[in-house]
Amino acid sequence: MTAPIANKVPHIRTHHEDSFEDPYEWLRKKESPEVIAHLEAENAHADAALAHLAPLREMIFEEIKRRVKETDLSVPVRQGEWWYYGRSMKGKQYGLQCRAPIAGTDDWTPPKLSAETDVPGEQVLLDANVEAEGEEFFSLGAFSVTKDGSRMLWGADVLGDERYTVRVRDIATGEALPDVLEGIGAGARFTPDGAFILYTTVDDAWRPDRVWLHRVGDPSRDDDVEIFHEPDESFWVGSGFTRSDAFLEIASASNTTTEIALIRTEDVARLYAGDEDVASIDVFDREDRVEFSVDHAVIDGRDWLYVLHNQDAQDFQLIRLPLDDESAEPEVIIPHRPGVRLEDVDCLRDYAIVEYREGGIPRIGIMDYSSHDIHEIAFDEPLYTAGAAGNPEWAQPTVRVHFGSFTTPGTLYDYHVASQELRLLKRSTVLGGYSPDEYGQKRLWANADDGTQIPVSLVWKRSFGEPGEAPRPVHMYGYGAYEHSIDPAFSTARLSMLDRGVVFAVAHVRGGGEMGRAWYENGKLKNKRNSFTDFVDVARYLVNRGYTTPAQIIAEGGSAGGLLMGAVANLAPELFGGILADVPFVDALTTILDPSLPLTVIEWEEWGDPLHDASFYEYMKGYSPYENVRDDAHYPKILAMTSLNDTRVYYVEPAKWVQRLREAGADALMKCEMVAGHGGVSGRYNAWKERAYQLAWMLDTLGIEE
Structure with a gap:
């Protein structure tokens, strides 16, 4: 099937005495039958082009499904007189929200419930499968x-x-x-x-x-x-x-x-x-x-506000203020330490939970109100993700903590504050004989052109040899915006790549939050290009040190990470064998110039204001992927995924980008989910199928056939 070629309709965008011809802007008319027909033609073309991957997609989908315990229960969380938890049922797309009565007021040890047997006194509060019946999409908000405990509410999209x-x-x-x-x-x-x-x-x-x-x-x-x-x-x-x-x-x-x-x-x-x-x-x-956040504590009968702020403290500090004395000077509780990014303080009755980040790793500490000493909860892996989770009660004596790494499936602990004891509650089950010892993880540091050290996190299957011994296929992921950190976390679906010899790498580029506020500041506004060059420099580092070859690198990013994908495709197309861009922000300048769109006025502090500032217009025009597609470049294979109803990154951005790429001779495909949002399709089986679609394309592009 020939790739769809959209009509060119004259349209000129003019700002700051600069005019840009944009013949595909008409694709923005979502209600137009011609636009819908074009998107459906793109889907038909992608289906035909990738029809040969149907057996591989089905194989990967079955692999994902076989590894998951389809009928399961979450660890109960206490609130009031009930334990609240979720159920998943084999064959059901969506979960159930349930509760069971607690045994007594002093009972803080969650019951060990069995998914295979009835739970005494269980009440099913919400069965999302019932609520979603007849709907192609369903999401709880x-x-x-x-x-x-007498009434409940739920919100559905x-x-x-x-x-x-x-x-x-x-x-x-x-x-x-x-x-x-x-x-x-x-x-x-x-x-x-x-x-x-x-x-x-x-x-x-x-x-x-x-x-x-x-x-x-x-x-x-x-x-x-x-x-x-x-x-x-x-x-x-x-x-x-x-x-x-x-x-x-x-x-x-x-x-x-x-x-x-x-x-x-x-x-x-x-x-x-x-x-x-x-x-x-x-x-x-x-x-x-x-910027600041605030919480309330009562200490010896006196009301205090604990305020986390960045006034003259780039990586934030914690102060407190008494509510009964407006003239009191703020008391510094945790002073500013450059490079130690304070992220959250959660005040419970008897202590506070402090979350912070140091050396690119998230940390959790428990702070005593009387001394303000912090006891850090220690974990025994070099790379991990961790944080407080599911702690609704103000007076609880325990702290629920989530933990995971590239090799350790998602894990829940209760940390008993009085004894400083971390007790395992549950580790997600990975069926099929998974053993974390069969996989390795480590962090590298790649040199950027300006001398900055860029952290790179790797995970691989040991039976294929250590990374760097011989060139291996690499699945390279990046994001780099909004101070969002991509921490090493477990993925069941990723095992289908690792078990075929692919090394997964996260390039922690500037614009993210992994290394503190300065890391973010150096990847936004007129430092935005650092995000792109960092990703390119990491790819070159992996190639130059024998980890891989350009033909063996598949790059992936979504949303703002999709902007990263579009930019690096223009900067260094020769470094990648393929690029997966998910709901990609690739027509960034057009979007940020239009104040009526969701990603505009509130986003000017992230990207700059090109509407009123000619210097930002010029800067963004220099990197926005759609404007900078190169006719002289040999692009890697590209797959763009988008959703018709996405309100954050409109489908029109990848639709226009793919058309322009094809003009330049690129092998570019686009798949548009016609009933979905920014996060893709809804329902766990649908999500697994969508991920299998992406992974099969990656493996095929890497030349791995099964």
Whole structure:
């Protein structure tokens, strides 16, 4: 089948006295029958071009499925008088939300439940398979149970556009309450007393800009009360409650600036009633480039705010402020240490959980309120991912911790604070005789052109030899934006690559957060090219030291990592045998020039403002993949994956990019999921099939046939 060739329709984009011919911009018209026909033709072409991989795709899908314990239970989490947990059932796409009663008020040891036997007193709160019946897509964006355990809410998206409909149910009777909240953002939740639902909505550019209260029992949003509106288009809003439940927290934030107001939870009903005398506590005045988070602690009967901030502290420091003395000077609790990035402080009743990052590795510590000493929870692997997880109760004596590495499947522990003992609760089961000893992992440091050392994490199967002994196929992954860290974590699907001799490598390029705030700052705005050159330099490092050859490197990145893929394809096409770009941000300049789109005004602090600043326009035009496709280059094979209803990176970006690549002679394919979102298809079996589709293409491109 011949690759679809889109019509060229004259369109000129002009800014700052510069004009760019964009003949494929018409593909943005999502409702046009011609656009839908073109996308369907792209899918048909990809299906035909990759039809020979159907047996390999099915083989990989079965491998993934055989390794997973399809009928399983999560480790229960205590909240109130119940243990809450999830179930997965063989043959079912979606999970079940369940609970069982606790044995006693002092019972903090989660019960060891069996997926094969009935759980005494179990209640199935939500079966997502039932809710998703008849829908091609289903995603939960909210799930909340009242503190007294009597009611639950859930929010579902059935299109992939991240707009949710929230419903409420009486748990005892199973009856649906009249509440139906349509078109709201993710994260709706009950207030602590269960009387109201707290939620956000978005503006025309899909920016969360308003916070609302809905009285439980009302049938619609007609009487809901708006309690906050953020008019600044560069800021978005979020809301929740402090861990103590003592304060409603309303946060307004941009990529570089935060403002938070606290309102006593006991005043929420007055807020809903429109009482203008409800007082709020403004933690810090809004100050450009000052970010912070806040939590509440009660120590010896006195209220304190613990504030994590970056004012004159690039990698953040922790201070505290007494609530009963507005004139008190802030007390520094954890001083700023360059290179040690403080990421989160979570205040429980008797201690605080501190999460930070040092040497490219995430750390977890428990802080004593009286001494402010921190005891770090130690793990015995050189590379790993770890963090606090599932700790809903303010007064709990244990801390739930998740852990994993390239070779260790996802693991849950309870850390007993008093005894400083880490107790294993569960390690994800990998069926089929998996042994972590058969796999190796290590970190390399590659030299960038400017002398910066770029961390590179590797994992491989030992039976194929050590990396560097002889050139091996390499699956190279990168992201590099928003200070997001790609930590070494286990993947069941990745075993299908490792078991065929492929080495998996993560290039921790600048723009991510692995090495602290400076690492992020040196990969954004007018330092953005560092992300791209870092990835290229890592590829060259692996080639020059005999780990691999250019024909044996498959590169992968998604979303902002898809921008990375498009940029490196233009910078060094000769270094890669293939590139997988997932929901790729490859028409970045066109998007960031349009303030009506979701990835624009709020993103100017990440990429720059090319609409009003000619220097940023010129800088972005120099790297935006679509504008810079080279007619003189021999591109590697490219597969672009996208979703029609993605509201973060529109399908039109890879659609236009693939057309331009074909003009330059590239072997480029595009697959567009017609009912999906930014995260791809929904349902675990569908997701496994989608990943098998990608892995089969990678293996075929590497010349590995089975």
